[in-house]
Structure formats: C-alpha cells, structure tokens
Amino acid sequence: xxxxKALYQEVILDHNKKxxxxxxxxxxxxxxxxxxPLCGDHIEVALNLEGENIxxxxxxxxxxxxxxxxxxxxxxxxxxxTRADAEEITxxxxxxxxxxxxxxxxxxxxxxxxxxxxxxxxxxxKCAILPWHTLHAALNAVExxxxxxxxxxxxxxxxxx
Amino acid sequence: xxxTHTAPQTQAASACDVERxxxxxxxxxxxxxxxxxxxxDNAASSQMPQQVIDRLVRYRxxxxxxVNRAVHTLSEIATNEFEEARRKLQHFINAREEREVIFTxxxxxxxxxVMHGYGRKFIKAGDEIILTTLEHxxxxxxxxxxxxxxxxxIRVVPxxxxxxxxxxxxxxxxxxxxxxxxxxxxxxxxxxxxxxxQMIAFAHAHGVPVLIDGAQAVPHMKVDVQDLDCDFYAxxxxxxxxxxxxxxxxxxxxxxxxxxxxKGGGDMILSVTFxxxxxxxxxxxxxxxxxxxxxxxxxxxxVDYLSEIGMDAIAAHEHALLDYATAQMSQMRxxxxxxxxxxxAAVISFAIDGVHPHDIGTLLNQDGVAVRTGHxxxxxxxxxxxxxxxxxxxxxxxxxxxxxxxxVAGIRNVQKVFA
Ligand SMILES: Cc1ncc(COP(=O)(O)O)c(C=O)c1O
Numbered sequence: 288x289x290x291x292k293a294l295y296q297e298v299i300l301d302h303n304k305k306x307x308x309x310x311x312x313x314x315x316x317x318x319x320x321x322x323x324p325l326c327g328d329h330i331e332v333a334l335n336l337e338g339e340n341i342x343x344x345x346x347x348x349x350x351x352x353x354x355x356x357x358x359x360x361x362x363x364x365x366x367x368x369t370r371a372d373a374e375e376i377t378x379x380x381x382x383x384x385x386x387x388x389x390x391x392x393x394x395x396x397x398x399x400x401x402x403x404x405x406x407x408x409x410x411x412x413k414c415a416i417l418p419w420h421t422l423h424a425a426l427n428a429v430e431x432x433x434x435x436x437x438x439x440x441x442x443x444x445x446x447x448x
Numbered sequence: 449x450x451x452t453h454t455a456p457q458t459q460a461a462s463a464c465d466v467e468r469x470x471x472x473x474x475x476x477x478x479x480x481x482x483x484x485x486x487x488x489d490n491a492a493s494s495q496m497p498q499q500v501i502d503r504l505v506r507y508r509x510x511x512x513x514x515v516n517r518a519v520h521t522l523s524e525i526a527t528n529e530f531e532e533a534r535r536k537l538q539h540f541i542n543a544r545e546e547r548e549v550i551f552t553x554x555x556x557x558x559x560x561x562v563m564h565g566y567g568r569k570f571i572k573a574g575d576e577i578i579l580t581t582l583e584h585x586x587x588x589x590x591x592x593x594x595x596x597x598x599x600x601x602i603r604v605v606p607x608x609x610x611x612x613x614x615x616x617x618x619x620x621x622x623x624x625x626x627x628x629x630x631x632x633x634x635x636x637x638x639x640x641x642x643x644x645x646q647m648i649a650f651a652h653a654h655g656v657p658v659l660i661d662g663a664q665a666v667p668h669m670k671v672d673v674q675d676l677d678c679d680f681y682a683x684x685x686x687x688x689x690x691x692x693x694x695x696x697x698x699x700x701x702x703x704x705x706x707x708x709x710x711k712g713g714g715d716m717i718l719s720v721t722f723x724x725x726x727x728x729x730x731x732x733x734x735x736x737x738x739x740x741x742x743x744x745x746x747x748x749x750x751v752d753y754l755s756e757i758g759m760d761a762i763a764a765h766e767h768a769l770l771d772y773a774t775a776q777m778s779q780m781r782x783x784x785x786x787x788x789x790x791x792x793a794a795v796i797s798f799a800i801d802g803v804h805p806h807d808i809g810t811l812l813n814q815d816g817v818a819v820r821t822g823h824x825x826x827x828x829x830x831x832x833x834x835x836x837x838x839x840x841x842x843x844x845x846x847x848x849x850x851x852x853x854x855x856v857a858g859i860r861n862v863q864k865v866f867a
Contacts, residue, residue: 295865303866326806326822327836350834351804351864363837411810 290315294404294411296353298360303352308362310345320346320419322433323413328354332421339369346421351414358397371428377419384415422439464757464765469846472497472753474847476846480656483816485798486851491636492820493686500689503749507742514725515741516715516732530741533748541752542672543698550704550731551744554695556665558587558682559630561588561697563658566680566708567628573599575627576667578651580605580613582635582642582834583824587661591630605631607832611638611787614711618647622654629658633665636858637826637840639770639795641665643678657703661764663687667844668766670759673698683745690750694743697734702745704730707808708774711736719758765792771845774854780856782863794843797824800859803866805837811865812839815858 310372311333315333329344330348344366346358361380365373376395382388386406390396405415413434424432451607466589470476475495478485487495496642513522531546538546552558567590569576577591581604593600603626605618614633620650629651634641641747648658653692657679665671666683673681680703699707709716710725712735718726727733754762773796800808809821820840823830830836 295807300866327830328806329836351806354806408810411806414806 295322296401296404296410298351298398298401299356302356302359304358306355306361308366310347312343312345315343315345317425319421319426319432321417321424321432321434323354323395324413325354325434326351327360328414330358330415330418330421332358332418332425334422334425336370336426338434339371340371340392341365341368341373348351350417352413353414353418357402357415360401361418361422364397364399365422373422373426377423379417380419384412412432451582452474464574464761464845466765466846466848469757470848472499473846474498474501477519480818481814483814484814485813486817486854488841488843488847488851488855489818489820490667490844491687491824491840491848493692494667494689494692494844495846496689496746497753499753500691503745504691504742508746514738514743521678524789526741529745530739530750531613535745536560536748537696540755541696541698542674544674545701547730550696550697550699550703550734551739552682552695552734553740554684554686555584555661555682556695557718558680558695558697559586559659559661560679561589561710562699562707563594563673563681564710565734566703567591567594567655568597569706571598571600571627571822575600576603576621576623576625576627577601577622578603578605578618578626578631578656580618580631580642581610581828582613582638582640582826583630583632583828584636584661584663585827586663587632588828590839601625604741604828607640607829609695610789610791611635611639611640611829612791612813612834613642613647615643615646615761619650622650622656625782626651626654626656629656630661631658632661632663634662634668634669635787635826635829636794636795636796636842637824637829637838638666638789639792639842640789640799641791641793642786644675644678644792646844648676648678658811664793664795667754668759669763679703685747685750688747689753690747691740691743694740695745696747701730704734705769709733709736711845713809715739734768765845766843766847769847769849769852770794770796772849773841773843773855775857776852776856780859780863783859786835788827795840796842797838798841799835800862800866803862805839807866808859808862812855812858815854815861817855819855819856 312333316336318333328350332346334344344362379393379395402415405411420432483573486530489705511525515527515528533638538549592781603621605613651658659680660678660682662683683699686692714735716728718728766864783797805821
C-alpha cells in the first residue's frame with residue numbers, strides 16, 4: 288500500500304467532499320478565526336454553548352482536504368459534548384497528530400485516528416490541527432488564532448512548513 | 449499515456465545532452481518514497497553539479513583564509529580566487545567593469561542594499577516608486593518600508609488575465625514625482641518574461657533609474673546588463689546551481705559611487721578614526737565584513753558550468769520542456785494553467801479543480817515528484833488570480849521529457865484520488 292493511502296483514506300476524502308456542519312451560525316456564543324499564514328489555510332469555527340454543552344457548531348473556510356476533513360470530523364466529535372470533554376479530545380488529537388502519544392494511550396480519539404498518519408508528514412501536521420486550535424480559541428474567547436502566533440494557545444510544537 | 453503528444457526530439461534537446469548533464473548532478477539519483485526523484489522545484493532552488501561541489505571542497509581543503517587582509521600565501525590565494533569569481537560573474541552578465549559586481553547574500557539582500565544605499569539617500573516625501581503586481585515579496589516589502597519611512601508612494605503596474613504586464617498602464621504611471629522603478633525580469637509565480645528592455649528605456653526617458661529582480665531570469669537565459677541598460681540587477685546563487693547565501697547586485701558604477709553604504713564594518717572603509725571614516729571604493733564599500741568567500745567561488749564555478757553548456761542551449765531545452773508540459777497539461781480536464789503569457793520561462797503554475805494545492809503537493813511527493821505549493825512569496829499575484837495558492841512545476845536544463853510525463857501521470861493520480 289502506498290503511503291498516500293494511509294493519509295488520504297476514504298473517510299477523509301468523504302468529509303472533504305461532503306463536510307459536515309459546514310457554514311455559519313446566526314448568533315454564536317463563541318467564535319474564532321484560525322489561520323495558517325504559511326499556506327493560507329483559513330478556518331472559522333462558530334458554536335453555541337448551552338450551559339456547559341456545545342449545542343450547535345459550524346465551520347467554514349478555505350483549506351486543503353486534510354484541514355477541511357479534520358474540521359468536519361471535529362464538529363461531529365464535539366457536538367453535544369461538554370466544553371471540558373471537547374478540550375480533552377482536542378488535547379488528545381494534538382498529541383496524536385504531533386506524534387507525542389501513541390494511539391493506544393488515547394481514549395477519546397475514536398474515528399479521528401484516521402489522522403494519525405500526519406505525524407509522518409511534518410509539513411502537513413498544521414493542516415490537521417488548525418481546526419482544533421481554532422476550536423480551542425473559540426472556547427476560550429480568543430477571536431483569532433494562528434499556527435504561527437507567539438502566544439499559540441495550544442503551544443503545540445510547530446514544525447517548519 | 450496520451451499518444452497525440454510524444455516527447456519531441458527537438459534540436460535544442462539534443463544540443464543539451466540531458467543524460468550526460470544529469471550524470472553531473474548526484475542528487476538527481478535519489479529516490480523519494482521509493483520513486484526516482486523528479487525535481488521540479490527549480491524556481492525555489494536549483495541543484496548543484498559535482499563540478500561546483502568539488503570546487504567548494506577544493507577551496508575548503510586547500511585555499512581557505514580570509515580575504516583582503518593578510519600578506520600570507522593562503523590569504524592571497526583566497527583573495528585571488530574570490531576576485532576571480534567576481535570577474536566570472538562580470539562576464540556572465542556582461543557588466544562593463546568588475547567593480548560593478550557586488551557580492552551579497554542573495555536577491556533579497558541585493559534589493560535591500562539598493563533600498564538603503566540608493567532609496568534612503570535619494571527618495572523623498574511625495575516621491576513615487578513604481579512596482580508591478582507580479583513582484584516577489586523581496587521586491588515589495590523593502591520599498592514599502594522605504595515609502596513608510598520617507599512618506600513616498602508606491603504605484604503598481606497591473607497585469608492582464610494571461611499574467612502579462614499592461615505596458616500602457618505602466619507608461620501612464622510616470623509623472624514628475626516618479627523616482628524609481630523596480631520590476632522582475634521573470635515571474636517566479638507565473639513564468640511571465642517581462643519586456644524589461646522596453647520598460648527600462650521608457651523609465652530612462654523620464655530620468656528614472658530601474659532595478660531588475662533577475663532571480664528567475666539569470667538561471668534560464670542569457671542576460672546582458674549593458675544591452676538591457678538596467679541600473680541595478682539582482683540575483684541569487686542558489687537558483688543558479690550555486691550555493692545558498694551568495695548572490696549578486698550589479699549596479700552601474702556611477703550610481704554605486706553616489707550611493708551610501710548599506711552596512712558598516714571592516715573591509716568597507718579606507719580609514720577610520722572616531723572623528724571621521726572614509727569609505728572604501730566600490731565594490732568594497734558595499735561588502736562590509738568577511739564575505740561568503742566559498743559561496744562566491746562556488747558561484748563562479750557554477751557560471752563556468754552553465755556557460756560551458758551555453759545559456760542559449762539551456763533556454764532552448766527548457767522551452768521544449770515548457771511547450772511539451774503545456775501541451776499535455778492544457779489538454780487535461782479539470783486542470784487550469786495560471787499564467788499563460790506569450791513570452792514565458794519554464795514555470796507552470798496550475799490548479800486542479802476541487803483539490804487544494806497542498807494535497808496536490810503531498811500526493812505528487814508520494815510519486816517522487818517535487819513541486820512547490822503555496823503563494824510563492826507573491827501574494828498580490830494570488831489575489832489578482834483569485835486563488836489562495838497554486839502548485840508550481842519549474843524546470844531546469846537537467847529535466848527531461850520523461851519527467852514531464854511523470855508530472856502528468858502524478859496529476860492524473862491526484863484526480864483519481866479526489867474523484
Ligand atoms: C523573483 C524572485 N525574487 C526574489 C527572490 C528571493 O531570493 P532569495 O531568497 O534568494 O533572496 C526569489 C526567490 O525566491 C524570486 O523568485
């Protein structure tokens with residue numbers, strides 16, 4: 288099996304083609320803008336917190352397939368979850384994508400494991416994690432985030448792209 | 449395979465004996481992801497032939513010392529080799545005098561030198577600087593910094609849908625406030641070859657000096673700075689089969705002499721007291737500190753290598769590659785070539801419907817095909833063509849028709865994965 292199949296799996300291609308929760312929310316309680324200035328990827332995440340629960344969530348933007356599929360699967364993964372659960376999944380996703388932790392040690396990743404392959408493609412790690420940075424920023428009321436920001440909210444290791 | 453286009457055996461292709469040339473480039477024997485490397489990112493940086501690598505090794509093993517300083521033998525050898533490299537570069541671009549050739553760290557450094565040395569001395573509040581939509585950030589940002597500092601204005605020459613500069617619009621931008629023109633010879637993002645000789649003549653008729661960013665031209669065609677009559681011409685060694693960290697600024701001696709130094713330090717002075725420092729003559733006035741001696745000597749070897757093949761043969765072979773690739777790719781459904789100027793260098797920027805350039809780059813890389821994806825440090829070009837980024841295949845004289853076929857097959861595979 289050639290390598291690209293490990294990354295461009297059916298699930299990812301499908302979410303890229305038919306992204307879930309794509310669009311905007313009318314009056315989101317939380318919203319953030321995420322950018323990767325090195326490649327021009329741009330994602331907006333909007334959500335409604337109902338108490339501690341993520342009620343509605345939507346994203347839109349201009350990005351590669353990895354980023355878009357990651358955003359799409361992220362919205363389905365965190366919808367209906369509490370803020371704390373969403374943050375925990377976010378941490379696990381980052382740990383997986385950056386190769387810090389093995390899949391086996393992660394308990395909330397589920398179908399998101401299709402992104403494990405990016406760890407071998409340092410130039411693409413940021414594509415996969417940008418939506419998660421943006422979600423984290425939105426939940427913490429940071430209006431915009433960048434994978435290159437000095438005060439990177441996730442403090443995820445950023446490889447040279 | 450597409451049987452309507454078989455690789456043409458042009459005279460140019462045979463004038464450039466590609467197989468023999470490729471044997472000079474050890475890196476081209478690499479495999480990437482189990483596939484032979486197909487290196488099509490030459491506009492970003494080209495590869496070095498063994499002749500240049502050997503020259504660097506010889507310098508480092510038997511000739512290294514600091515230049516212009518000591519009377520010992522090694523320092524004299526290093527100085528002579530360094531100055532010999534300057535003469536090689538002088539002849540390569542046909543500069544009138546060797547003192548018109550300044551060693552810098554690259555195109556970016558060369559342009560910044562002109563901005564500081566010429567711009568900060570001669571550009572005043574209310575003056576206008578003409579640039580073009582096609583410029584690389586290296587020929588935009590320094591001028592923006594200057595404009596901000598001085599209260600000057602930047603005027604921008606627009607392009608048509610093919611990526612060609614609108615020369616009528618360029619000429620209309622001139623007025624009595626116009627004090628400087630900066631334009632690239634060949635576009636790194638689109639491949640457009642700009643009519644710089646005509647643009648320079650027009651600027652001169654208005655008494656305005658012109659800087660040419662030649663980073664993408666010098667590796668691919670014969671450049672004659674006297675024939676062009678440009679005032680400044682900047683380029684990088686690493687795009688010219690030479691090392692990184694070395695580049696050239698050509699400037700007309702009369703202008704260089706009137707300019708202020710860019711950097712202060714050793715080698716650029718004649719005498720220093722705390723009351724007054726007297727600057728050295730050109731080119732040394734602009735070469736403060738210990739230069740990249742090995743880089744200069746390596747670049748000298750690179751232009752020797754290129755001259756031996758011949759810039760005309762190189763241009764002809766690259767044109768054959770461009771024509772072949774353009775013919776193949778313009779037939780592919782869902783593939784759009786961005787930049788279709790009549791006069792083009794061997795650069796093809798392209799988009800595939802429904803596939804982001806990053807995904808294209810990753811998938812092609814799995815096939816061993818190296819292309820650049822992104823904005824190519826030319827965001828105004830991307831904005832003009834309403835794309836966030838493109839994929840770019842850029843060819844060198846050591847590329848082959850078979851490699852064009854690999855690119856085309858790789859693009860088909862991308863389309864299949866994303867079908
Ligand atoms: C047209 C053009 N100008 C300037 C540059 C900058 O060259 P360097 O990074 O070697 O200074 C490049 C290369 O990226 C280029 O293509």
